[in-house]
Amino acid sequence: MNRRHLLALVSLALLSLTAGCFGPGAISSEQLDQEPAEPYEWDTTRDVHIAIQTDSSFRGVYNVSERDSIELFRRDGFGGRNPLNVRAVRYRYPNGTVLTGSELEARGGGIDRTREVVTVTFPNGTTEGGQLAFTAGATPKRFSLPVFVEGSYEVVLPPDRRVDLPVFGTVSPRGSTAETIDGQTHIRWEEVTSRGVTVQYYLQRDIPIFGAIAAVSLIIGFGGAFYYKRQIEELRELREEMGLDVEVEEKDDGPPPGMG
Incomplete structure (x- = not known):
């Protein structure tokens, strides 16, 4: 086998591996159905509720009313998008029934990953009052995520974390309020329409x-x-x-x- 044939085989193998890692259906049922570290905040009055965990991951609950799908991703430093590595996916009907990720797919929904985004399609098309929850990774002491759903937001920091000290603590976009409840800082926005939400925080x-x-x-x-x-x-x-x-x-x- 000459060098040209060897390179062709290597390229084909890499393409196959890439397709397996990033193509549709690449998220396993075990990853989709695993239990979240703590229960999701289904009863939130906000359109988006984010709870940052001490292990540098976060739990997110999104109001997906009047939508039949949502794209989940992070932006890279070059203007592109990378799929969000989601796990413990749940969908909640307005009547309180909660589906796991694999149950969502079994009922006509879908969770598909490409090289740029994870697309979650909800069962039966648009559902009035439905909620989507998932867990994903975050950078230590800095939470940053695109705005997938516009509206009211709440970000809850891990215990003993603060944003009060300038330079070491920053919140974007502007217009937020902060309140400490049981040792945890709750940051709230009444309306978020910006491109993303960023919170840099520190330990007391x-x-x-x-x-x-x-x-x-x-x-x-x-x-x-x-x-x-x-x-x-x-x-x-x-x-x-x-x-x-x-x-x-x-x-x-x-x-x-x-x-x-």
């Missing part, structure tokens, strides 16, 4: 560490400034000793002869 116990880092930075900064100033003074003294900074006054002998 990190505050002394931030203060120590700031103090050390100030000490180093003042020390560097003092050293720099001392070096300049020593250089000036050295130039004066060498006579490099001595000003020589020119003797004025008057105008040239005949011009006085």
